[in-house]
Amino acid sequence: MNSEDPQNPEQEQDKNQAVKGLYNSQESNLPDQDRATPRDNSQAPDLPPISLTLSDHDKAKATQSSEPLQEDKVSQIKLGQSSDQAKKMASLAQTVAELEQKEQELRQRIATLQNHQQSLASKELETTQAVVERMILEGLTELEQRKQKLQISIEQLERRRERIREEMRTSFAGVSQELAIRVQGFKDYLVGSLQDLAAAAEQLELSQPPTETPRPALEEPPPPPTRGNPQFAEQAFKDEVRQIRQLLDQYRKMPDYYGPPWQLRRTFEPIHAEKVSQWFFSQGGRGALQTMGSRLQNVLIASAVISVLRTLYDNRLRTLVLANTPERLGEWRRGLQDCLGISRSDFGPERGVVLFEEPIALVQKAERLIKRDQLALIIVDETEDKISLSLLQFPLWLAFAPDPRQMYTYDDY
Structure with missing residues (x-):
């Protein structure tokens, strides 16, 4: 290297460090006495001063000698680093192998657990099926x-x-009951026929014998016509008969299921209309009808009778129902509410419908109503074995007679 060439400051610094290192190494090779014992300037001869400045050639040698040392150190560092990396790689490879082994073990355990679970589920299913089959059998x-x-x-x-x-x-009991029903029907027929005969006789114009000397007499004014006790079989009540027939035709042909209270709201068949017509026109509103086979059908016929009489006499009519048990009276109450569109408030001692279990109390109530110029319609349930004779004195009563060919019990209702 030429000494005249300009040098880099970093190169100059490296050279100075190399010189210092060489100097320190030479000083370390000196004996301990030379380093420890100070020299006496008085004993030593005067020597000329030594110049410690190195020439360019020496500096170049020092630089060349320090470069191999640095390369060795770098190579040693690289070897150390490579050995550490190899150790780390070996440890990582061992860790990966252990993890793979654990993964295989876990997979085997999972497969074993799945097989065990499937076997348990199949056993439980078989047990459940067996239990269900046994229960079904x-x-x-x-x-x-x-x-x-x-x-x-x-x-x-x-x-x-x-x-x-x-x-x-x-x-004897069955025959006597059947005979009693027939006798009662024949009696009702005779009563109706006699009433018709009496009405026809009243309408006949009989010729009076001539009198020579007529006697002057004060003519009393005829009493005003009053609507007393109904007698539907007489010919004098033609207007009422016509109105009753119109109402029955209306119930049968044009039923009004949402009509006002006390008007029939149910389907009215021809057989029901025939029964009601028989009671009005053949029996004159006083007689027994053979049961229709169920209490609901009997309630329907009684509801039609009540609706017609309510239209004719309005609030004068009071309906008295006789049955021997509270359960049957409850069925009558529910049936009348359903057929006539009335409420529970219409039942009571001073209401439109009164329910009785004993005939004595019913007779007393009917007598009080007659005294107050009201009409009492008495309805007797078919389960009444005996009818009190005191009930037959009232102008309106309807009794349902049981069918002797059919046996009734309370469970049938």
């Missing part, structure tokens, strides 16, 4: 047993019904 067996018992009970009841019917046809 037990239920079917129980139902079959109950069915057989019910069939046996039905057969016993049918045989009992046939035996009772046979006894009623052959025994």
